[in-house]
Amino acid sequence: xxxxxxxxxxxxxxxxxxxxxxxxxxxxxxxxxxxxxxxxxxxxxxxxxxxxxxxxxxxxxxxxxxxxxxxxxxxxxxxxxxxxxxxxxxxxxxxxxxxxxxxxxxxxxxxxxxxxxxxxxxxxxxxxxxxxxxxxxxxxxxxxxxxxxxxxxxxxxxxx
Amino acid sequence: xxxxxxxxxxxxxxxxxxxxxxxxxxxxxxxxxxxxxxxxxxxxxxxxxxxxxxxxxxxxxxxxxxxxxxxxxxxxxxxxxxxxxxxxxxxxxxxxxxxxxxxxxxxxxxxxxxxxxxxxxxxxxxxxxxxxxxxxxxxxxxxxxxxxxxxxxxxxxxxxxxxxxxxxxxxxxxxxxxxxxxxxxxxxxxxxxxxxxxxxxxxxxxxxxxxxxxxxxxxxxxxxxxxxxxxxxxxxxxxxxxxxxxxxxxxxxxxxxxxxxxxxxxxxxxxxx
Numbered sequence: 464x465x466x467x468x469x470x471x472x473x474x475x476x477x478x479x480x481x482x483x484x485x486x487x488x489x490x491x492x493x494x495x496x497x498x499x500x501x502x503x504x505x506x507x508x509x510x511x512x513x514x515x516x517x518x519x520x521x522x523x524x525x526x527x528x529x530x531x532x533x534x535x536x537x538x539x540x541x542x543x544x545x546x547x548x549x550x551x552x553x554x555x556x557x558x559x560x561x562x563x564x565x566x567x568x569x570x571x572x573x574x575x576x577x578x579x580x581x582x583x584x585x586x587x588x589x590x591x592x593x594x595x596x597x598x599x600x601x602x603x604x605x606x607x608x609x610x611x612x613x614x615x616x617x618x619x620x621x622x623x
Numbered sequence: 624x625x626x627x628x629x630x631x632x633x634x635x636x637x638x639x640x641x642x643x644x645x646x647x648x649x650x651x652x653x654x655x656x657x658x659x660x661x662x663x664x665x666x667x668x669x670x671x672x673x674x675x676x677x678x679x680x681x682x683x684x685x686x687x688x689x690x691x692x693x694x695x696x697x698x699x700x701x702x703x704x705x706x707x708x709x710x711x712x713x714x715x716x717x718x719x720x721x722x723x724x725x726x727x728x729x730x731x732x733x734x735x736x737x738x739x740x741x742x743x744x745x746x747x748x749x750x751x752x753x754x755x756x757x758x759x760x761x762x763x764x765x766x767x768x769x770x771x772x773x774x775x776x777x778x779x780x781x782x783x784x785x786x787x788x789x790x791x792x793x794x795x796x797x798x799x800x801x802x803x804x805x806x807x808x809x810x811x812x813x814x815x816x817x818x819x820x821x822x823x824x825x826x827x828x829x830x831x832x833x834x835x836x837x838x839x840x841x842x843x844x845x846x847x848x849x850x851x852x853x854x855x856x857x858x859x860x861x862x863x864x865x866x867x868x869x870x871x872x873x874x875x876x877x878x879x880x881x882x883x884x885x886x887x888x889x890x891x892x893x894x895x896x
Contacts, residue, residue: 506645507645511712521711521712522712522715523641523710523713525644526640526716527640527716528659531662577711593711595711595798596709596711596712597710
């Protein structure tokens with residue numbers, strides 16, 4: 464079947480790639496653009512490992528057909544921070560030693576970053592709700608919670 | 624709409640994709656064509672019909688319902704049901720129309736719409752028709768929609784002053800689970816008397832159902848804890864639950880009683896506020 468041209472903005476760069484009509488956005492990011500930060504865990508929207516920002520909102524990129532991203536804006540973990548200029552959440556995750564096997568971490572960071580953008584001072588309950596769609600099979604949730612809580616608190620401290 | 628008119632059983636409509644994509648991936652569905660509705664502006668709109676109620680596009684996401692100010696202020700049970708679907712990553716994709724058209728007996732957004740007397744606005748080759756949501760579902764995963772028809776909007780009448788609603792469901796896990804039982808209640812009061820009562824149940828019959836005996840027991844009365852307890856018993860008359868891996872029929876009957884009582888109690892408090 465003929466491939467389609469997908470034009471969208473990925474990590475602030477206008478991007479044009481060829482995709483199959485049945486490719487998901489996750490397929491396009493990983494296989495056509497070489498962005499392997501988002502992971503395929505379940506492929507059915509249950510685990511959150513494929514979380515990216517779609518027009519600023521967190522989505523499961525395994526549930527969106529790539530062509531549905533035409534004209535839209537996508538951000539992956541590769542566009543959240545850069546080496547030497549990490550996102551405050553990434554700094555906190557390093558400091559707290561959050562990653563164990565690391566597979567879930569890109570998705571957790573994207574979910575947490577979206578949460579803090581929408582709600583800069585979340586309660587513990589709101590943080591738990593915000594990352595409820597991200598499964599960590601190493602069960603490292605306690606440190607995630609600590610790192611996200613500290614990041615939100617530090618941002619609040621800078622503002623006041 | 625031309626593509627819609629020409630579509631046959633080989634074509635599937637795609638809105639949020641949270642149900643369709645897994646079915647495409649595991650080979651349950653092999654459509655020749657998939658039509659993406661996510662870019663159709665009319666289907667994404669939540670509009671107040673100048674005091675006459677709300678028109679909600681079928682491709683409005685669960686997350687949009689959860690956060691929409693108007694929905695939260697006047698149609699809270701619907702916002703509550705949107706907030707319970709999947710995770711935030713799924714709610715940003717999953718749509719109201721998808722939840723209804725997939726017609727799972729456990730669909731969370733169906734009971735609030737039943738309790739709010741909503742109507743489905745359906746577009747087909749012969750024009751538009753309106754179907755009360757109470758008759759929209761015809762069986763497990765079956766609706767009144769013909770293959771060449773599209774669910775466009777839900778028309779939700781304004782509940783009026785002194786009206787309150789609530790949706791609750793029971794799930795073993797708090798997040799990312801499917802209702803064992805879901806119950807929505809809506810109460811409207813005038814001078815301390817209930818002028819309209821609605822109780823709707825999910826996951827206790829092949830389709831979402833209204834518990835009309837419970838409703839009749841409340842209308843025309845002052846709503847007291849005793850009458851709420853009586854209505855919770857009567858709600859069982861509408862329930863024909865099955866036993867499956869999520870829960871036994873007996874457990875589901877127990878949940879109907881408990882959740883009807885709790886939602887009516889909350890609806891009363893909200894209507895009285």
